[in-house]
Amino acid sequence: MRFNDIVAVAKRELLVITKYKFSFLFSYLVSFYVGTYLSMAYTNLIPDPQIRIDTYLTFFFLSTGIAFSWTLSTIQVLDYVRQRCMETILATPLSLPSILLGKSLAIFILSYIPSLLCVIIVFCQANWSLGLAALVFPSSVGWILFFISPVLLFGIICVNTLQLMYLNHSMGSLIVDFSIYLLIFRAGAHFSSAISPTILGNYILGFLCVFLLSYIGLMFLRKERIVLAL
Amino acid sequence: MKNSIIEVGNVTKVLGGRAVLSDINFQVPKGSVFGILGPNGSGKTTLLRILLGLIKPDTGEVMVLGQNPLSMTRENKNGIGFVLEDHGLNERLTAYQNIDFFAQVYGLTKEKRRARILDLLDRVDLSAYIKKPVGTFSKGMKQRLSLARALIHEPRLLFLDEPTSNLDPEGTVYIRNLILRLSTEEGITIYINSHDLDEVERICTRIVIMKHGNIMLQGAIADLLRPNNQTTIEIKLEESEAFPKLVNLLSSLSYVTHFKIEKDAAFIELTNDSLRVTLINTLAQNSIPIKEITQIKNSLEDVYLSIVKEE
Numbered sequence: 001m002r003f004n005d006i007v008a009v010a011k012r013e014l015l016v017i018t019k020y021k022f023s024f025l026f027s028y029l030v031s032f033y034v035g036t037y038l039s040m041a042y043t044n045l046i047p048d049p050q051i052r053i054d055t056y057l058t059f060f061f062l063s064t065g066i067a068f069s070w071t072l073s074t075i076q077v078l079d080y081v082r083q084r085c086m087e088t089i090l091a092t093p094l095s096l097p098s099i100l101l102g103k104s105l106a107i108f109i110l111s112y113i114p115s116l117l118c119v120i121i122v123f124c125q126a127n128w129s130l131g132l133a134a135l136v137f138p139s140s141v142g143w144i145l146f147f148i149s150p151v152l153l154f155g156i157i158c159v160n161t162l163q164l165m166y167l168n169h170s171m172g173s174l175i176v177d178f179s180i181y182l183l184i185f186r187a188g189a190h191f192s193s194a195i196s197p198t199i200l201g202n203y204i205l206g207f208l209c210v211f212l213l214s215y216i217g218l219m220f221l222r223k224e225r226i227v228l229a230l
Numbered sequence: 231m232k233n234s235i236i237e238v239g240n241v242t243k244v245l246g247g248r249a250v251l252s253d254i255n256f257q258v259p260k261g262s263v264f265g266i267l268g269p270n271g272s273g274k275t276t277l278l279r280i281l282l283g284l285i286k287p288d289t290g291e292v293m294v295l296g297q298n299p300l301s302m303t304r305e306n307k308n309g310i311g312f313v314l315e316d317h318g319l320n321e322r323l324t325a326y327q328n329i330d331f332f333a334q335v336y337g338l339t340k341e342k343r344r345a346r347i348l349d350l351l352d353r354v355d356l357s358a359y360i361k362k363p364v365g366t367f368s369k370g371m372k373q374r375l376s377l378a379r380a381l382i383h384e385p386r387l388l389f390l391d392e393p394t395s396n397l398d399p400e401g402t403v404y405i406r407n408l409i410l411r412l413s414t415e416e417g418i419t420i421y422i423n424s425h426d427l428d429e430v431e432r433i434c435t436r437i438v439i440m441k442h443g444n445i446m447l448q449g450a451i452a453d454l455l456r457p458n459n460q461t462t463i464e465i466k467l468e469e470s471e472a473f474p475k476l477v478n479l480l481s482s483l484s485y486v487t488h489f490k491i492e493k494d495a496a497f498i499e500l501t502n503d504s505l506r507v508t509l510i511n512t513l514a515q516n517s518i519p520i521k522e523i524t525q526i527k528n529s530l531e532d533v534y535l536s537i538v539k540e541e
Contacts, residue, residue, distance in 0.1 A: 008334035012323075019322035079320070088318025091282045092335045093307040227284045228245070 001097045009094065009102020017110060020075050027071035028114065035064030036118050040125050049126045054142040056122045061146065064118045065153040068111035073160055090223045097218055100165065104157045111157065112150055145203065152203065155210030162217040165226055235260045235387055235419045236281065241290030243276055250276045251443045263413050263420045265434035269538055273443040274423045278391055282312060295387060308336055311385030315392050317376040321365035325356055328364055329379050336383035350378040370401030377408060388412065391423045409433055431530040439537050446537045455528045460487065461503040462526040465496045468519035476518055483512065
């Protein structure tokens with residue numbers, strides 16, 4: 001596995017996804033709207049602005065990222081079904097981990113940037129009524145989770161991409177994807193009043209799940225399996 | 231075989247409970263244009279996938295460029311180019327973007343990539359379409375672009391799966407000439423999967439004919455079309471009264487293996503192609519009034535159909 005291979009695959013995926021201009025913009029706007037709206041609607045119920053911001057960072061920030069990655073994965077699915085390029089790519093010297101990481105990296109970049117924009121919007125909204133003099137920033141634990149979220153998001157995208165590769169890039173993989181999401185984060189939704197050990201535990205569980213799944217998935221994934229499923 | 235670039239020994243593969251390949255053995259000599267012929271379902275594509283390291287054979291051994299394709303070093307993988315039936319181009323990307331990705335994968339530097347892509351697009355007459363999305367290309371243009379893509383890293387061995395299928399006659403001739411140039415001018419060994427008998431007969435030096443996962447026939451095209459260098463000629467006479475004399479004469483010649491008289495012509499099989507002149511001289515010396523002499527050529531189509539139609 002070479003770094004240059006991962007970059008080459010990521011660059012190609014970025015190019016391909018953004019070529020679907022209408023689907024890309026549409027899914028982007030919908031995800032952005034849904035992510036921001038849900039975050040604000042849910043966190044508005046929390047009176048304490050500190051807890052509101054922390055709650056966003058612990059749960060909705062990641063949820064928004066995942067929502068983006070789903071919609072972008074759908075575009076990837078469409079592309080692989082239509083273009084039938086996978087066999088040619090597999091026959092090059094690219095290794096399966098390089099292909100997986102490259103594809104995941106592209107989705108990650110396109111998902112993480114709008115998630116950050118959502119953070120800024122929620123931050124502004126939470127501080128709106130307080131005025132500049134009383135700006136509320138995330139707590140230290142909130143910051144920690146904010147900075148480790150990208151790693152977790154990347155892991156989730158890796159698992160998703162692996163499913164796409166295993167399941168012949170079919171839409172069915174998104175259903176599996178949704179199940180994993182529920183498994184890892186369902187508990188987090190019930191603990192939105194403050195950052196608790198349970199939430200931290202969910203993060204650790206999430207880390208273990210996605211990286212273990214990615215590792216096991218890669219161990220058993222063979223080019224033959226993908227080619228014969230095409 | 232020392233001079234072989236591909237060696238396939240006793241390869242079998244079962245997929246979905248069906249033997250797709252059964253005990254396949256052949257070698258591809260370095261520098262040759264090698265054709266695999268066979269009807270749909272004969273195992274050509276599975277064999278190609280095995281040679282590209284995409285599928286593992288159940289038994290047997292495969293060596294491409296002296297290594298097993300499944301555990302091949304990157305250096306050797308970089309010596310292989312290929313065009314599969316689905317040409318592998320993304321129709322939303324431009325011609326340049328499509329090739330540039332593969333150039334990066336094969337480790338070409340940015341400067342070298344640009345120069346090489348421009349050169350190759352020029353060679354396949356696509357320089358004017360460098361920034362056009364591949365989706366706007368005709369089938370022939372896509373096929374030419376696929377070939378340019380396959381050649382980006384200057385491979386020593388090129389695998390082509392149905393390189394002229396669905397092309398118009400002009401596109402077919404263009405691709406055919408390009409393949410011949412690659413073989414003769416650049417010394418690239420070319421392995422072709424094809425249905426097109428005319429194409430194979432024109433450009434391949436050696437062939438394998440497959441059916442139901444088995445090799446039915448293999449060898450140099452010239453040998454297959456004229457087994458043991460035998461040749462058949464058709465002779466028409468000025469006067470039909472001369473046929474009995476001709477029959478008597480042919481019966482006495484040791485190098486005539488078989489002959490038959492049909493209507494106004496005699497069909498004569500000779501042990502060796504070089505004996506044609508000897509026969510003509512003998513007929514002239516015996517005052518046989520020859521009107522017309524034609525050499526009967528066995529076409530690849532005859533050979534292929536005789537094998538494929540056999541049950």
